[in-house]
Amino acid sequence: xxxxxxxxxxxxxxxxxxxxxxxxxxxxxxxxxxxxxxxxxxxxxxxxxxxxxxxxxxxxxxxxxxxxx
Numbered sequence: 001x002x003x004x005x006x007x008x009x010x011x012x013x014x015x016x017x018x019x020x021x022x023x024x025x026x027x028x029x030x031x032x033x034x035x036x037x038x039x040x041x042x043x044x045x046x047x048x049x050x051x052x053x054x055x056x057x058x059x060x061x062x063x064x065x066x067x068x069x
Contacts, residue, residue, distance in 0.1 A: 043067040 047063040 043066060045063075045065040045067065047061075047065075049059070049061040051059045053059050
């Protein structure tokens, strides 16, 4: 029995989309890993907090630190 051409093409499209998405995940992971390594070498620590107080006023707090060896 020969499957319909439409079914075969839809399978191929799903297979290709899975391969493309996994490639994008690998690329984004590699990019994130490289950025993390660069940040680790810099030893700069940035902490940023935003939000609202209990009186509904905007709250913004930024702390910048540098680690010295």
